[in-house]
Amino acid sequence: MIDEIIDLSDVGDVLRRSLDGGRLSVEDGVRLFESNDIHAIGAAANEVRRRINGNRTYYVVNRHINYTDICKNRCAFCAYSRNEADPDAYAMSVDDILARASSYYDEIKFTELHIVGGLHPTLPLEYYTEMLSSIRDKFPGVHIQAFTAVEIAHIAEVGGLSVRNTLQILIDAGLGSMPGGGAEVFSERVRDAICPEKMSGQAWLDVMRQAHELGIKSNATMLYGHVETGLERVEHIIALRDMQDVTGGFMTFIPLKFHPENTKLSHLAAQQSSIDDLKLYAISRLMLDNIAHIKVFWIMLGLKIAQVALSYGADDFDGTVVEEKITHRAGATTPEGLTVADIVRLIQETGTAPIERDTLYNEVTRNEAGLPAIS
Ligand code: V47
Ligand code: SF4
Numbered sequence: 001m002i003d004e005i006i007d008l009s010d011v012g013d014v015l016r017r018s019l020d021g022g023r024l025s026v027e028d029g030v031r032l033f034e035s036n037d038i039h040a041i042g043a044a045a046n047e048v049r050r051r052i053n054g055n056r057t058y059y060v061v062n063r064h065i066n067y068t069d070i071c072k073n074r075c076a077f078c079a080y081s082r083n084e085a086d087p088d089a090y091a092m093s094v095d096d097i098l099a100r101a102s103s104y105y106d107e108i109k110f111t112e113l114h115i116v117g118g119l120h121p122t123l124p125l126e127y128y129t130e131m132l133s134s135i136r137d138k139f140p141g142v143h144i145q146a147f148t149a150v151e152i153a154h155i156a157e158v159g160g161l162s163v164r165n166t167l168q169i170l171i172d173a174g175l176g177s178m179p180g181g182g183a184e185v186f187s188e189r190v191r192d193a194i195c196p197e198k199m200s201g202q203a204w205l206d207v208m209r210q211a212h213e214l215g216i217k218s219n220a221t222m223l224y225g226h227v228e229t230g231l232e233r234v235e236h237i238i239a240l241r242d243m244q245d246v247t248g249g250f251m252t253f254i255p256l257k258f259h260p261e262n263t264k265l266s267h268l269a270a271q272q273s274s275i276d277d278l279k280l281y282a283i284s285r286l287m288l289d290n291i292a293h294i295k296v297f298w299i300m301l302g303l304k305i306a307q308v309a310l311s312y313g314a315d316d317f318d319g320t321v322v323e324e325k326i327t328h329r330a331g332a333t334t335p336e337g338l339t340v341a342d343i344v345r346l347i348q349e350t351g352t353a354p355i356e357r358d359t360l361y362n363e364v365t366r367n368e369a370g371l372p373a374i375s
Helices: 002-007 012-019 026-034 038-053 094-107 125-138 149-159 163-173 188-194 201-213 230-247 266-271 274-287 303-309 340-348
Strands: 056-060 062-066 112-116 143-146 217-224 250-257 316-319 353-356 364-366 372-374
Touching (some): 002 038, 012 026, 201 230, 230 250, 250 274
Parallel strands (some): 062 112, 217 250
């Protein structure tokens, strides 16, 4: 069946090469983005997903915390950030963060805290180390996934330290792994248009390389659906693949769907297409032959397309999340969090098997009291 679909496709030669274990080139990737045959591209991606991850769809019981919206970068695509003087700007104290985490921990024993924020001009290194060590002391079994590569470089700059030293200090304080944000699209042309103040794509990769060398795993993202071309997407994906060949430190790739509301790029709203979402998920699965997982961040994608994406290459549904500001300030209409029962049902509806994982993709089982054990 899949052979017939591929034989009839205008990109059948590329799909066949990928299924035979070949590595796709820049030209192959661009051809896939130019093709309208999402059925064949999706079928091939689903087959690759099946070979790598079987029928499993992973999810994590986590809570997101966005500790400050004050940010010196003010990227054009970001509705979340504020200037320090804005009346609704906030920066959480470490006690606030602990209280927020505790209230959810009373309800459900999460295995991960996912912490990201803006580039606050003055918060010192000690704020971040105290945040990590206090969380570690209060929730000893919980994995802390925190600070994008952009935040790490900023924390280093404010503290007058190298990125490597900063990473080591944060690891010693309890940092477990890093989220994949801040990558956007590596192309200089795109960065000039959407986030001129942000570190370069090369600098982002360089922070990740150093984190991986220090034994820290991370995720990787691409923010899509604004001004980028198919070629720029492909070059971004291949830069991640090249880095992964060297370090092996990326756990998952997450395409982040751009939400334009309340941003300086709100005129780009007409470019949003679910066909494009699914094609991008499938092409990512086919091109990233050395990254094990592709995640649907359902908050940004929407629950329905997130479910469909699980048949277009994705194998990870992310998590319970609980509280999310970055996408909701940019007009997302998804809930801010989901219960485990919701996630399990949404995954089961796709015909795949829900598997609770920890941050590092170890399987989690729970006892009758709901306490997690990692196998
Ligand atoms: O870097 C900002 C993106 C990222 C918008 O690693 C926007 O598992 C869409 O990286 N529309 C931060 N996206 C969040 C992030 C993330 C989220 C979920 C899981 C993981 C992970 C990482 O959010 C930013 C930027 O790329 N973003 N504004 C917007 N208007
Ligand atoms: Fe700041 Fe991140 Fe928003 Fe850019 S995307 S303005 S770096 S919070």
